[in-house]
Amino acid sequence: METTYTRATLKTIRLSDLESATPETQGELLDACMRDGFFYLDVDDDHCDLANAIAYLADLNTRLFDIAEAEKRCYPFQTTGRGGCCGYKAVGTEAGAFAKPDGFELWMLPYNELMIPNYSHPLYGPEVVRLEKGTIATHTAAYHRICLLILDELSKALGFTKQRSLINEHAAHLPSTSSMTFLKYPEQEEIKAEGGHVSHTDIGTLTLLHATLDGLQVFSPGREDDVDNDNDATTGVWQWVPPRAGCLVVNVGDSLRLLSGKRLKSSLHRVVPHANAVGQARYSFAYFLRPSETALLDLGDGRVCKSLDWHFKKLTVFQAPPEVQAGNQAVLLGTWRSRALQLGWAPGPVVQGCMLSYAYLAILPSPAFLSVIDCDSDCHSKLTAMQLETLPQELLQRIGGYCPGSVLVDFASTCRAIRSACHDTTFYKLVATALIQRQSHIIADPDSNTATNTQVQAIARRACDNAAVWARYIVALDRAGDTYDGPCPDATRPSDAQEKKLARDTMQFVPQLLATGNSSWPLTMSQLAFSFAFEICSAIKTVPTHTHLSFVNAQNAMLNDWKIEPERCLHSQHYPYLLLGFMMSTLRAKGLWSPLTSYAPSLPVSTSRPDSTETIELPLPCDRTPRGQEQWEQWLRNVNKKSTYSEMMEGWEWDGIVSFDSYLLTFSNFGRLAFTLTPRDEGASSLICGRGCEGDREFTLEGELSHADSSVSMTQDFGCSKVRLQGRAGPFRIVGFWSTEYDKEVLGFFWIWRTGPSK
Ligand SMILES: O=C(O)CCC(=O)C(=O)O
Numbered sequence: 218m219e220t221t222y223t224r225a226t227l228k229t230i231r232l233s234d235l236e237s238a239t240p241e242t243q244g245e246l247l248d249a250c251m252r253d254g255f256f257y258l259d260v261d262d263d264h265c266d267l268a269n270a271i272a273y274l275a276d277l278n279t280r281l282f283d284i285a286e287a288e289k290r291c292y293p294f295q296t297t298g299r300g301g302c303c304g305y306k307a308v309g310t311e312a313g314a315f316a317k318p319d320g321f322e323l324w325m326l327p328y329n330e331l332m333i334p335n336y337s338h339p340l341y342g343p344e345v346v347r348l349e350k351g352t353i354a355t356h357t358a359a360y361h362r363i364c365l366l367i368l369d370e371l372s373k374a375l376g377f378t379k380q381r382s383l384i385n386e387h388a389a390h391l392p393s394t395s396s397m398t399f400l401k402y403p404e405q406e407e408i409k410a411e412g413g414h415v416s417h418t419d420i421g422t423l424t425l426l427h428a429t430l431d432g433l434q435v436f437s438p439g440r441e442d443d444v445d446n447d448n449d450a451t452t453g454v455w456q457w458v459p460p461r462a463g464c465l466v467v468n469v470g471d472s473l474r475l476l477s478g479k480r481l482k483s484s485l486h487r488v489v490p491h492a493n494a495v496g497q498a499r500y501s502f503a504y505f506l507r508p509s510e511t512a513l514l515d516l517g518d519g520r521v522c523k524s525l526d527w528h529f530k531k532l533t534v535f536q537a538p539p540e541v542q543a544g545n546q547a548v549l550l551g552t553w554r555s556r557a558l559q560l561g562w563a564p565g566p567v568v569q570g571c572m573l574s575y576a577y578l579a580i581l582p583s584p585a586f587l588s589v590i591d592c593d594s595d596c597h598s599k600l601t602a603m604q605l606e607t608l609p610q611e612l613l614q615r616i617g618g619y620c621p622g623s624v625l626v627d628f629a630s631t632c633r634a635i636r637s638a639c640h641d642t643t644f645y646k647l648v649a650t651a652l653i654q655r656q657s658h659i660i661a662d663p664d665s666n667t668a669t670n671t672q673v674q675a676i677a678r679r680a681c682d683n684a685a686v687w688a689r690y691i692v693a694l695d696r697a698g699d700t701y702d703g704p705c706p707d708a709t710r711p712s713d714a715q716e717k718k719l720a721r722d723t724m725q726f727v728p729q730l731l732a733t734g735n736s737s738w739p740l741t742m743s744q745l746a747f748s749f750a751f752e753i754c755s756a757i758k759t760v761p762t763h764t765h766l767s768f769v770n771a772q773n774a775m776l777n778d779w780k781i782e783p784e785r786c787l788h789s790q791h792y793p794y795l796l797l798g799f800m801m802s803t804l805r806a807k808g809l810w811s812p813l814t815s816y817a818p819s820l821p822v823s824t825s826r827p828d829s830t831e832t833i834e835l836p837l838p839c840d841r842t843p844r845g846q847e848q849w850e851q852w853l854r855n856v857n858k859k860s861t862y863s864e865m866m867e868g869w870e871w872d873g874i875v876s877f878d879s880y881l882l883t884f885s886n887f888g889r890l891a892f893t894l895t896p897r898d899e900g901a902s903s904l905i906c907g908r909g910c911e912g913d914r915e916f917t918l919e920g921e922l923s924h925a926d927s928s929v930s931m932t933q934d935f936g937c938s939k940v941r942l943q944g945r946a947g948p949f950r951i952v953g954f955w956s957t958e959y960d961k962e963v964l965g966f967f968w969i970w971r972t973g974p975s976k
């Protein structure tokens with residue numbers, strides 16, 4: 218395979234020249250970063266600190282992977298420490314370079330935990346990491362210094378003033394997801410089109426890579442397409458970036474591209490098997506410099522994204538199948554990635570599974586035909602078309618089973634045969650099952666036969682069944698206003714009233730799911746619950762215009778933009794909350810349910826999306842039951858008597874969920890809150906403070922509750938970021954909307970309820 222690719226012609230920049238800061242070197246550096254996004258950094262003889270670091274880290278690289286598999290798996294990167302920048306990733310758990318599982322394992326050691334004494338999070342890792350922390354930190358510091366030097370020179374070359382220097386976004390004392398990362402690609406007996414590292418652009422600012430063997434490739438769009446990699450280049454090639462003795466390979470990541478006003482290039486790269494590497498394991502390690510978590514990245518068109526959000530968005534996308542990644546702007550910053558992926562795909566003979574997985578790509582532009590991407594052994598693809606609707610129903614269903622929900626809905630509305638295949642009542646079950654099967658590496662909870670789990674199972678199954686109806690309901694509702702004159706009007710669709718009822722029935726599961734939704738939720742059940750959320754999410758995505766609900770549009774735009782594939786978030790411990798969040802925000806978007814009106818049903822649901830300039834009219838919550846009504850009145854009497862909130866709130870634990878109405882669907886970003894509140898009366902108001910955790914992030918909560926109108930305004934402080942919560946309190950819950958410190962826009966709602974007395 219290596220014979221078909223040429224070597225990339227990359228610039229080499231000497232570290233000593235960089236240090237002398239001559240305008241020539243600055244020019245060379247800028248040129249390399251604008252044109253290729255990659256260059257070799259020659260660590261010449263004057264830099265023994267860096268040379269020593271490389272030697273030590275290369276040795277540590279092998280030792281880290283010699284650790285027993287069982288121990289490595291104790292530190293899954295999704296949930297270890299701050300999540301996403303520390304811990305271990307096993308081989309084959311994400312998509313690789315060839316639409317098959319990846320071929321590398323990885324360890325990440327986060328910069329903050331290594332460098333900052335008594336950092337709020339410990340440095341998690343195996344014994345060798347704990348014992349050698351000091352040495353690892355010293356060498357990481359050497360890498361970090363080089364990164365800052367490069368940034369300084371780049372800032373000057375870009376003509377940035379000191380105030381705008383790129384260094385400012387990388388303050389050493391602020392949390393960031395920078396990490397020293399080690400990779401091992403297990404040896405292959407022969408060159409096969411499998412494994413490797415999926416084509417991607419790096420998340421952060423700069424990557425300083427050291428590798429022992431060939432395998433790294435960079436994608437170079439044809440030069441005539443200019444260097445702006447937001448353009449859709451129609452030509453381009455993969456080229457080798459061989460390791461060079463005494464040199465590091467440096468590349469620009471997405472964050473630096475965004476910080477530079479898109480002047481620097483974040484190049485697509487990947488790792489594929491190389492003949493030189495046959496029979497040997499390939500080790501590489503990289504220092505990933507990333508901006509402070511709160512640094513703002515300018516995405517263009519007035520959109521700004523916090524560095525940490527970008528990080529998690531990208532991690533989410535990396536979990537998607539390659540064909541989904543192909544179209545994803547969050548990975549690419551340009552649409553030519555699909556072409557690059559096509560060039561790289563070499564799946565061998567067309568096996569059925571493979572064909573089906575490609576089918577969904579093909580369905581997108583032309584739903585009535587299935588284009589089979591048939592790849593021969595030389596990686597050249599040829600397209601053939603065949604009549605899809607002539608396939609038997611089971612096959613249509615299998616193909617449909619590989620499609621994401623949004624495609625499925627379009628797929629179902631193409632012709633009678635496909636519609637009937639998709640509207641078969643068992644079909645959505647099949648979709649859910651397929652989802653679960655695709656995640657078969659996740660082992661079911663061994664205790665899942667306990668009574669509770671069986672009960673949860675039944676609930677989740679039912680939720681899944683209803684999800685099908687619900688997904689269709691959303692679509693039907695959306696299309697109700699249209700004069701549909703397609704080939705096959707759906708005569709079997711239940712009436713709106715029936716479907717509405719089913720949708721409402723589904724909501725009955727909320728308290729049960731809530732009750733059982735804790736960390737002991739078995740994985741299998743999470744998956745079922747998850748597929749439900751998935752359906753809803755997919756359905757949301759298919760609602761293009763729903764003009765009276767601007768809220769839905771905003772949500773759609775976000776989801777489409779980021780192409781969030783929730784099925785890939787299966788490692789999250791937050792499934793039940795994810796599920797609930799989806800259910801609630803979807804129902805709320807449709808005006809069918811509101812965290813507020815379900816407790817005060819006579820009040821109208823506001824269908825406009827509240828924003829910071831609008832006064833949010835939150836009706837006071839109350840239970841609908843007679844007992845709830847009684848408590849509510851009692852509470853009102855208390856309020857009228859100016860009785861203290863302390864009586865109602867103190868001594869209780871509080872639990873909450875935060876829904877993300879927009880795009881945030883990541884490990885630490887989907888929130889479950891748990892904390893205790895200590896209210897203190899101050900005449901007309903109560904001061905509230907609390908401590909808690911959301912996922913594994915600790916926060917403090919501070920705010921004020923007005924006795925006059927029960928309005929609550931709180932700040933949830935994570936140390937590095939703050940969230941503003943605004944709402945109303947009742948005796949048993951506080952509900953409202955939240956926004957971030959930066960964004961005044963409403964990003965979702967929170968719902969906090971009183972649980973057991975505090976211990
Ligand atoms: O292993 C390599 O050579 C490259 C790894 C890489 O691109 C990454 O981890 O982002």
Ligand SMILES: [Fe+2]
Nearest residue numbers: 417418419486
């Ligand atoms: Fe990379």
